[in-house]
Amino acid sequence: MVRGRFAPSPSGRMHLGNVFSAMLAWLSAKSGGGEIVLRVEDLDPARSRREHVEAILDDLRWLGLDWDIRAEDQSRRGAAYAEALERLDGMGLLYPCYCSRDQLHAASAPHASDGRIIYAGTCRSLTAAQRALKPPTRCLRIRVPDETIAFADGLQGPQALALQREWGDFIVRRADGVAAYQLAVVVDDAACGVTEVVRGRDLLSSTPVQLWLYRVLGLTPPAFYHVPMLLSADGRRLSKRDRALDLGELRGHWPPERVTGLLAWRCGLIDRWEDVPPRELVAGFDWRKVRREDIVMDGDTLARDRLHGD
Ligand code: GLU
DSSP: OOEEEEOOOOSSOOBHHHHHHHHHHHHHHHHTTOEEEEOOOOOOTTTOOHHHHHHHHHHHHHHTOOOSEEOOOGGGOHHHHHHHHHHHHHTTOEEEOOOOHHHHHHHSOBOTTTOOBOOOOTTTTOOHHHHHTSOOOOOEEEOOOSOEEEEEETTTEEEEEEHHHHTOSEEEEOTTSOBOHHHHHHHHHHHTTOOEEEEEGGGGGGHHHHHHHHHHTTOOOOEEEEEOOEEETTSOBOOTTOGGGBHHHHTTTSOHHHHHHHHHHHTTSSSSOOOOOGGGGSTTOOGGGSOOSOEEEOTTTTOHHHHTOO
């Protein structure tokens, strides 16, 4: 049984890029006769807001992207993360990290492609005596092996990443005690029985890290499909700051099937922009039709007359 998922972060209203990932996750699961789990990724207490959860759920329903199972929100899953951390600690893989943000920037070169910091290993081999002199922290890192993790992405093709050189020991528990995304997403997707993860290409480089965690924790990994990013006319990734393309704005001008039809057209599922609800795209859905390259949502595409009704 195929089981896909929606994993929205309630840090703002959904924008077109979020809708695009959710629509492809839904189509992939439904065309395989499968189901969708909804899991709210509200790990970060500072950025997650209850009202965004309600708006996102309402937007998904409005779009015709329904779900079969609602998993527990991540903010309620602390015990499961603590248990995973305990197991990793039992394997001798975890160590506290005392580095401040400034120290991290000074000691490591950011990775060119996405600006992530490759940890230089500053706290990796501190002795117990050295640790005793540091101010206490809850931040924990995991030691990654000198190994390259390869996998085949269902859309982007073969991928490989050298854990130590291209990622480094990563944070599994933040200084505020909250489980880090990389750990939580693995624990939760496994607990939800997710068999396929469809998400934005910005998370492609996280996948080898997560696959390694699946292996260490003895969990079965899902298949992965990383979908193109939607870009604004000036080449930036759409973000929750692009208010004009968030659903709060679009819902005022368009019926839901115009949004899904636009996305289906731009990614190659249909030949022209028509009003098409997701359920009418299920029969013809095929990953081989979906383009891999990022998609520019330029002014031509989103001409004002379309945006404001014909
Ligand atoms: N919660 C993330 C987001 O809303 C998605 C994480 C994932 O799909 O693994 O962007």
